[in-house]
Amino acid sequence: MTAPLAPQYDPSAIEAPLYAWWQERGFYHADAHGEGEPYVIQIPPPNVTAVLHVGHGLNNTIQDVLIRFERMRGRRTLWLPGTDHAGIATQNVVEKLLAKEGLTRFDVGRDAFVARVWEFVNTTGGQILDQLKALGASCDWSRTYFTLDEGLSRAVREVFVRLYEQELIYRGKYIINWCPRCLTALSNEEAEKEETDGQIWHLRYPLADGSGSLVVATTRPETMLGDSAVAVHPDDPRYALLIGKHLRLPLIDRLIPIIGDDAVDPAFGSGAVKVTPAHDQTDFEIGKRHELEQIDILTPDAHINDNAPERFRGLDRFEARKRIVAEFTAAGLLEKLEPHRHAVGHCYRCGTVVEPRLSDQWFVKMQPLATPALAAYREGRISFIPERQGDNYAMWLENIRDWCISRQLWWGHRIPVWSCQTDGCTTTIVARDVPTRCTACGGTVVQDEDVLDTWFSSWLVPFSSLGWPDNTADLKAFYPGTTLVTAPEILFFWVARMIMAGLEFQGEVPFGTVYLHGTVRDTQHRKMSKSLGNGIDPLEVIDRFGADALRYTMVSGMAVGTDLILDPADLEASFAPGRNFANKLWNIGRFLLGHLEAGAVPVGDVPERELTLADRWILARAQETITTATLHYERFRLNDAAAAVYHFLWSDLADWYLEQVKPRLYGNHPGGETARAVAAHVFNVALRLLHPVMPFVTETLWKRLPGSAEAASISVAPWPVAADGRQDPAALIDFGALQAVVGAVRMLRAEYGVSPGATVNVTVADPSDAVRRAIAADSDAIRRLAKIAQLDVGLAPSEAGGAMVLEDQTMIIVPLGDLVDLEKECVRLGNEADKLEQLVRNQELKLGNENFVGRAPPAIIAKEREKLEGWRAQAATLREQRKALGCPD
RNA sequence: GGGCGAAUAGCUCAGCUGGUUAGAGCGCCUGCCUUACACGCAGGAUGUCGGGGGUUCGAAUCCCUCUUCGCCCACCA
Numbered sequence: 002m003t004a005p006l007a008p009q010y011d012p013s014a015i016e017a018p019l020y021a022w023w024q025e026r027g028f029y030h031a032d033a034h035g036e037g038e039p040y041v042i043q044i045p046p047p048n049v050t051a052v053l054h055v056g057h058g059l060n061n062t063i064q065d066v067l068i069r070f071e072r073m074r075g076r077r078t079l080w081l082p083g084t085d086h087a088g089i090a091t092q093n094v095v096e097k098l099l100a101k102e103g104l105t106r107f108d109v110g111r112d113a114f115v116a117r118v119w120e121f122v123n124t125t126g127g128q129i130l131d132q133l134k135a136l137g138a139s140c141d142w143s144r145t146y147f148t149l150d151e152g153l154s155r156a157v158r159e160v161f162v163r164l165y166e167q168e169l170i171y172r173g174k175y176i177i178n179w180c181p182r183c184l185t186a187l188s189n190e191e192a193e194k195e196e197t198d199g200q201i202w203h204l205r206y207p208l209a210d211g212s213g214s215l216v217v218a219t220t221r222p223e224t225m226l227g228d229s230a231v232a233v234h235p236d237d238p239r240y241a242l243l244i245g246k247h248l249r250l251p252l253i254d255r256l257i258p259i260i261g262d263d264a265v266d267p268a269f270g271s272g273a274v275k276v277t278p279a280h281d282q283t284d285f286e287i288g289k290r291h292e293l294e295q296i297d298i299l300t301p302d303a304h305i306n307d308n309a310p311e312r313f314r315g316l317d318r319f320e321a322r323k324r325i326v327a328e329f330t331a332a333g334l335l336e337k338l339e340p341h342r343h344a345v346g347h348c349y350r351c352g353t354v355v356e357p358r359l360s361d362q363w364f365v366k367m368q369p370l371a372t373p374a375l376a377a378y379r380e381g382r383i384s385f386i387p388e389r390q391g392d393n394y395a396m397w398l399e400n401i402r403d404w405c406i407s408r409q410l411w412w413g414h415r416i417p418v419w420s421c422q423t424d425g426c427t428t429t430i431v432a433r434d435v436p437t438r439c440t441a442c443g444g445t446v447v448q449d450e451d452v453l454d455t456w457f458s459s460w461l462v463p464f465s466s467l468g469w470p471d472n473t474a475d476l477k478a479f480y481p482g483t484t485l486v487t488a489p490e491i492l493f494f495w496v497a498r499m500i501m502a503g504l505e506f507q508g509e510v511p512f513g514t515v516y517l518h519g520t521v522r523d524t525q526h527r528k529m530s531k532s533l534g535n536g537i538d539p540l541e542v543i544d545r546f547g548a549d550a551l552r553y554t555m556v557s558g559m560a561v562g563t564d565l566i567l568d569p570a571d572l573e574a575s576f577a578p579g580r581n582f583a584n585k586l587w588n589i590g591r592f593l594l595g596h597l598e599a600g601a602v603p604v605g606d607v608p609e610r611e612l613t614l615a616d617r618w619i620l621a622r623a624q625e626t627i628t629t630a631t632l633h634y635e636r637f638r639l640n641d642a643a644a645a646v647y648h649f650l651w652s653d654l655a656d657w658y659l660e661q662v663k664p665r666l667y668g669n670h671p672g673g674e675t676a677r678a679v680a681a682h683v684f685n686v687a688l689r690l691l692h693p694v695m696p697f698v699t700e701t702l703w704k705r706l707p708g709s710a711e712a713a714s715i716s717v718a719p720w721p722v723a724a725d726g727r728q729d730p731a732a733l734i735d736f737g738a739l740q741a742v743v744g745a746v747r748m749l750r751a752e753y754g755v756s757p758g759a760t761v762n763v764t765v766a767d768p769s770d771a772v773r774r775a776i777a778a779d780s781d782a783i784r785r786l787a788k789i790a791q792l793d794v795g796l797a798p799s800e801a802g803g804a805m806v807l808e809d810q811t812m813i814i815v816p817l818g819d820l821v822d823l824e825k826e827c828v829r830l831g832n833e834a835d836k837l838e839q840l841v842r843n844q845e846l847k848l849g850n851e852n853f854v855g856r857a858p859p860a861i862i863a864k865e866r867e868k869l870e871g872w873r874a875q876a877a878t879l880r881e882q883r884k885a886l887g888c889p890d
Numbered sequence: 891g892g893g894c895g896a897a898u899a900g901c902u903c904a905g906c907u908g909g910u911u912a913g914a915g916c917g918c919c920u921g922c923c924u925u926a927c928a929c930g931c932a933g934g935a936u937g938u939c940g941g942g943g944g945u946u947c948g949a950a951u952c953c954c955u956c957u958u959c960g961c962c963c964a965c966c967a
Contacts, residue, residue: 524901647914660931861909
């Protein structure tokens with residue numbers, strides 16, 4: 002593992018072997034009996050049939066960053082992975098496979114079908130978990146679960162039975178969302194409302210007594226086949242006299258009453274509503290209040306059934322709509338037609354328009370579970386990032402509706418309810434274990450055909466994955482967990498329900514913090530999706546640029562509460578920041594390691610007096626970086642943490658420190674040992690700070706650093722603490738002055754087109770104290786970095802040269818003789834001076850304003866005065882220089 | 891119909907509790923194959939901080955309003 006570094010950074014050569022080594026060494030296995038405060042993240046279990054997409058990439062990168070950070074901080078971390086059986090989704094996949102053979106699930110039968118799904122899952126399922134390994138995910142794979150495992154299934158049955166016994170689970174005939182394609186009930190959350198352009202038809206229904214007619218408005222004319230009344234508002238004067246009369250339903254000739262009900266909005270449409278209790282939620286309720294007949298006119302796959310006149314039977318619901326409208330038109334009963342925009346429910350798995358359908362289903366009574374979940378949030382036991390997501394959570398809980406948990410599928414947890422088959426015996430058995438006989442009459446029992454909603458197993462994951470209902474060591478050690486990282490889309494599906502389940506069955510919230518991150522979108526801000534073809538395959542990105550590049554790019558582009566925009570059409574551009582940075586790190590490592598072959602002494606052993614200004618500066622910067630990066634990681638500001646380390650490594654370490662100490666690293670320079678010690682140390686610190694984001698490169702380089710033997714892997718090395726740097730404000734100031742001097746000379750050189758190889762002479766006039774100290778400390782470095790032959794310090798000379806005034810009013814003059822275009826220099830100096838004088842005038846106005854001086858805090862006023870003096874002096878120096886050069890006024 | 895968020899350089903975004911000569915990365919321009927890195931080095935340009943009003947000594951930052959995008963929720967047929 003510690004072969005010399007290849008000259009070229011090649012992520013594909015290092016990442017896979019490194020991951021295998023991490024696994025082999027078991028660094029990410031959590032010990033239930035170990036030391037340290039637990040830190041637990043439950044992975045949002047991906048569908049067992051899923052393949053990694055960029056959304057998973059982002060979600061799991063964030064989790065891995067957090068878990069690696071906390072692991073290095075000494076927490077006993079557990080990142081618990083698993084997969085979800087994903088009832089509808091998985092069943093759909095296998096049904097599609099069957100369809101290729103020309104078969105339906107009904108052709109093969111339930112048992113054979115379920116066996117087929119298991120076979121599919123066992124052979125191809127869970128590949129996403131292997132793909133997560135390519136990403137670098139430091140999960141504890143030894144604990145990997147599947148929601149249909151025996152253990153988790155046992156938890157599901159236990160919960161069902163307990164809730165049933167508390168009368169929180171009930172069965173009943175209600176209007177539910179039905180997917181006519183998946184042939185199952187859906188929960189409210191699974192029926193996604195989408196704004197759709199539709200139409201509203203105004204249909205005329207004649208009164209039975211022939212005394213007139215009444216117009217109803219509907220968006221679904223086909224449901225008129227199931228109408229059992231027309232409702233108006235009881236106080237609507239237009240219809241007051243009609244209440245109690247009957248209408249003759251066109252096309253069918255059924256007599257239906259006109260009723261009064263508060264649910265009707267007199268202002269909408271005609272103020273009269275057709276009531277179809279079997280096909281609409283509101284109508285169902287109206288129907289109950291008025292004891293109306295519930296006429297179901299649709300088959301499960303949404304074709305007209307035998308309750309309708311023969312000519313409509315067998316028609317698809319949308320065909321039927323056309324037919325009905327045509328017949329109304331023909332009969333002169335279509336009053337008018339208007340465009341209408343409204344929300345239509347769609348199946349979240351297949352997109353089919355959902356049908357409100359009357360059927361017998363199992364429900365969980367949610368109110369009693371929601372109350373403690375709301376309280377937990379209000380009392381601060383759960384917090385959301387970004388905070389505003391908490392309002393969403395609370396609002397949903399406040400308006401919670403009962404949860405329809407039965408699904409008419411074959412793939413999933415079978416509902417643990419059996420009914421007696423004996424005539425006259427109505428015994429229902431709800432049991433943890435399969436009963437053999439009816440407990441009342443001893444007759445044979447038959448299990449409910451339905452399975453449970455997938456989320457009925459995933460809401461238990463925070464404890465079921467740890468062995469619940471047994472009181473296992475894992476459960477004791479790792480419940481409650483710590484942080485949950487997921488997308489806002491499943492806040493209600495999963496997050497809120499886990500909180501409810503955790504409180505109900507464990508008496509504690511399952512995690513304290515919920516971090517809801519944004520969505521990955523394309524440059525047109527469209528969500529990435531297969532159907533749009535605008536997706537990014539993370540595996541392709543890993544293949545081309547490496548997992549570290551992918552991770553860095555995602556982390557640095559993801560601020561709290563925002564979406565991540567990437568361009569699928571230009572992966573090169575999208576992932577350049579990460580790739581460039583990884584490459585830069587590699588080369589820093591190559592350079593540094595090349596000079597560390599003889600080893601390095603611990604920086605603590607270096608006598609204070611041997612530290613040069615640059616050494617002190619980089620140690621001070623290291624300390625600042627440790628502090629800020631740590632704080633940002635703690636606050637979930639991962640992009641800021643990454644940026645802080647990026648800046649330290651690239652700008653501070655590579656661009657300045659390493660350039661500055663190069664001569665000391667070469668050969669047997671007296672300061673060499675110190676430089677090696679400092680460089681090795683700060684690089685070590687920075688690699689550790691970056692490891693959560695870029696685990697592979699950092700590990701590869703870190704292992705080769707002298708002094709890394711303290712830990713077997715950087716991923717279990719201690720997190721840097723402030724004392725690993727050095728507080729040294731003076732070094733920050735003085736090295737800053739050095740940088741300013743070098744920068745000024747470089748600027749002037751570029752301005753005058755001095756050839757890169759040529760040296761120049763420089764006069765530093767009226768140096769500030771900091772500049773004076775910087776020159777005294779390291780004039781060699783200044784001369785080398787700015788390619789200066791002779792560096793003079795003194796009073797401003799009146800010689801022709803390029804000049805520049807630093808913020809601290811030090812004047813930098815590069816006498817360039819013929820190279821200087823005097824006229825151009827005069828203009829440049831003049832412009833600079835003008836700019837400063839404008840600032841001075843504004844500042845004078847500000848400081849002359851009595852309101853400002855009277856009301857602003859003294860500290861601010863002092864600061865503003867200082868600024869004014871600085872600009873004034875800079876401008877004056879520039880004017881002097883112009884005069885010295887003989888510039889015209 | 892309610893609720894929420896966003897609008898800052900050509901692009902993607904920082905800018906946390908109001909006081910910076912408004913920043914980063916990518917892209918762009920100029921010059922460099924300087925023996926760690928051209929996926930690089932040095933230098934540079936670019937913004938009436940979406941429009942309008944207000945609060946304040948002072949606003950990219952707070953308030954109102956308008957415009958444009960986006961998200962969530964909702965049984966007005």
